[in-house]
Amino acid sequence: MTWEIYFVFALLIFAIVSFIWERISADLTAITVFGVLIFVSMISKSEELPNLESMLGVFGNSAPLTIAAMFIVSGALERTGAIDLITSYLRRMVKLPYRSFIFIMVIGVAGVSAFINNTPVVIVLMPVVLTLSREMGIASSKLLIPLSYASIFGGTCTLLGTSTNLLASGILVDSGHEPIGMFELAAVGLPILAFGSLYLVLFGNKLLPHRETLTSILSDEERKEFMTEAFVRLGSELKGQTALESGMLKGRGIRLLEIVRHGVAVKGDPKRTKLEIGDRLVLACRPSGVAEANSIKGIALHGEISAGLETIAMDEGAIVEGVVGPHATILGKTLGEINFRQRFRMVVVAVHRKGHNQRDRLDSLRLQPGDTLLMMGSTKAINSLSTSEEIILLDRPRLPARSVRAKMPIAIAVTTTIVTLATLNLVPIVAAVTLGVAILMLTGCVKPKDAYASVEWSILMIIFGMLALGQAMDSTGASLMIAENMIGLVQSFAPEHLQNVLMLAFVYIITSTFTEFLSNNAAVALMVPIALGIAATLGIDPRPFVVGACIAASASFATPIGYQTNTYVYGVGGYRFFDFTKVGLPLNIICFIVTVAVVPRFWSF
Template structure:
């Protein structure tokens, strides 16, 4: 131990720091990655070229292209048509719905970014649950898990596969083919399907039972209508200057005239006698209105979603996306009305509806936000990378005439890579160019579709893997694993890497897990004299199949709020599945990749 170089200790310290920051989340993971990169270069462990190698890595470029290709397919409306198709078939019964949802999402996720697929189908499945009379939570979790099942079946199904493939080729290995993961991936898919269809379906709780957003977010307790009396001193005063709202810390959701017509331009509204003010506030603040003579509280009524569709606005449920820049920000720092012309009415976080002191609440990935937004701006909210919409809306700008073109481009990318005509990175770049030239999406839409946080994450953590190999830190960790397990054979070593990757990805991102463990797996294979491929497959499969935590994989985070899940729901349903996959992976992987 005392013979370990200072460089190795330094790299180990950085790994510990990285894991702590990834878990803590006080600093976003892309910034954490850049801190790692800068530290490695400034310390002299890596040259500037080595430090920036993560951004030029073929996996990073390919993943950026896959974001664009998925967006091109989405903007044509191809996935919406698929959604409508399985929506009709799934209405037969609950078990048929589970079957069709899992098969459809699984197949789609094998060829496009699975987070994009899940984002599109969340509102569809919530709508389907209403028609079936089932809790949405009983459908959303199987969808998320199926997206992971499908993602491990192809090289492009998940960023982790591309990342490990790139690390393999950089270390002189052959890399993986487009469908090389399919045999084991299909085994995982079949096992996961059978588990969810039998045991798992009984473990998934019925969380989201209320069908109306007004019920889901318990609006009855913090929303009311008040009538402005003719004698009120606030009559003939601009809405934005009224002290009634400022004094009582209330928010005006909407203003109606005495005939019930919504006054839409908030900046120019002048209050008049008998105007109806729909206000949001705590029970304590609303009760203070009872003692005022200038307003009259209307009799309490049971709110329904249709009560908020009389004007040019509507209720929508938006989920803070896994890589949203709003993750960790207090609500007061986000000017929702200025940015989106939307008001925040309530927040559901950690399974509880928050209605009081909303401005102090720090948003988190997976948090559901109830918005009252102008209808013409709802599509802007849907396309913003900060959110995943859980409410079905009509999308006005779908370019359905380009559906055959977009599908042909995706098939071309897959086909040329599968046949070995082009490397996957070249095939993906060509696909992006064709998507833009054929008008499936614009240059601006292409840039906006890229999740730059993921790109910067890869740009920062890949050099850490280089540093681990360059300093010998990866070899030392590999030797530690081998010392304890070599006597049990290479299968035990593979099993250890699968288990370690499976557990670590529940704490940090799947990409970071793969980037950290893949170099160690390669060094371990060299030390025990076996092929590296089985160990690398174990790392990438386990990193992409995380079921025990809502933060372990992006699709789990996306359904956490809309499904009204609690953390332990994933532990109860996901732990048996992860243990099952650990056993299957230990014995199935060597059947297709020999030691």
């Protein structure tokens, strides 16, 4: 092997380890790989590594532009309320038995997700599903995993269903092959939808766990608390003491949530922070503690200065759950850095992340997409937060403004036109979606600022970085080496008439494994070039292998980190990691069997 191949394999191992380790974000890993490739190529002047012009050519690939445009189309459909059409459809089914409801929900969500990016579909429907679960008298954990899985089923049915399909199609075109057709994948996607739906209907209720939401960590008394503010008086004996030292919290049914000093929340544990004159204390008082709060020496209740105590009983929406949105500007920042209390007029009581509830040292916790926050605040503050793109409240669906909702027919018409043009192959799909985005912005269905915010830029960075790595693997011969070793392994034990099918199974398993622990787009960007190399070595059509890789990259059920929709319901439903393995691993096996059985019948080798 040449040093270039060793170098590319080292980059590949670094990327895989970094994706799994999660010490740095996946997009930063991809950017690092891209940067190192360019630097080494320029310094070494190697003819085997792609040159600067070739690597910059990944930005000319039509797939990322198409994916970005479809993010904007999905954002317009979300903002105009088009996705909400399924809400009324589900509400009418709430009196049905569990199995009947699951079947109807899965089919409906899959139908929408076949043409719209999965993430906004799940985010819009999560509050609806939580409400319906309460009306049905069942735990929300019985519905949220099926909601995520349904969106994944839909993504396997069309070219627009998921970004991985568009990416694979773009790589095919760049390699001189025909693009994937709009409904070409439906030949395998529809059987997966049918068998997946049947599995969830028959076994879902038994396998899905009964998990409580984040609110359940509160005691009964905590759920009936009042919240008020108090000021440390001039000349108060509390000056220089902590709340614990002063005894103000001892046995009084009072909790100190936050200390606000000079308009800014003080970092650290408020109970151990020395008080100063003029400090504003945010207190949570149980009913028995309200009168006690009036008798604390050295403080003046805010309610005595203004309108009185601010009641935040549960029926007034005082304690709410919200999930950090995928486009939030607060991502990667701590509660202290964004001054959460002052910005949103809410206090974070706990955070649920990756199966764990955290109530301590919240100020130093950096927010991530899918984090579920348990918050306390006034009804006015909660109503204000309900229109925010930063945090999606889970106790109520977001309602688009009437002026934007009136443009729903335009958004639906544009999406239908894009699908029609791509289906009839009148123009390349990148041309159809680009024109569609222009129309959506010109007609006011989505503002340019909101359109750009709809794009998952981190996903695009992963795609660019992995495309560059795939290009380097191809030019150095690393992809061909992997392909030849895979072929040699299969030929060593399989009879000749089964070798192509077993190779398809091999490609599927590797892609599926990458997807569960890395990223679905990274898996496709790495495996499709290898699939092309396998087909070229065997002298057969690569399409069956590429289709298998597409399905494997979408069918991510066994972990909460393989697919973004799984990550969101993971926190909201209070699931544990192995809840997904228990329910999703059999689905992975079902999808594998269906794909290996169906693909050779529709795509000949």
